[in-house]
Amino acid sequence: MISSRINGLIIGGAVLVLLGLLGFAVPIFTTQHTRDVAKVGDLTLQSREDTSYVIPPILSGGALLVGAMLIGAAVYQKR
Numbered sequence: 001m002i003s004s005r006i007n008g009l010i011i012g013g014a015v016l017v018l019l020g021l022l023g024f025a026v027p028i029f030t031t032q033h034t035r036d037v038a039k040v041g042d043l044t045l046q047s048r049e050d051t052s053y054v055i056p057p058i059l060s061g062g063a064l065l066v067g068a069m070l071i072g073a074a075v076y077q078k079r
Contacts, residue, residue, distance in 0.1 A: 013068065016066050024064075029052070030052045031053070
């Protein structure tokens with residue numbers, strides 16, 4: 001029971017650490033959305049919109065720090 005909880009903490013911490021590192025490596029990402037503008041019979045006009053998102057460095061650092069703390073707590077509980 002306790003072992004699975006510790007493994008969960010380590011996995012959760014590792015995921016947060018990886019997300020934090022990814023946020024530092026790629027701070028801006030873009031998504032594309034296609035929407036129908038007009039439809040006349042079989043003819044459909046579409047518009048593609050690009051939206052950029054910025055990941056703040058404080059968020060990446062926070063995820064990295066919390067992930068490291070979770071891993072440290074799991075290692076501390078193993079003792």
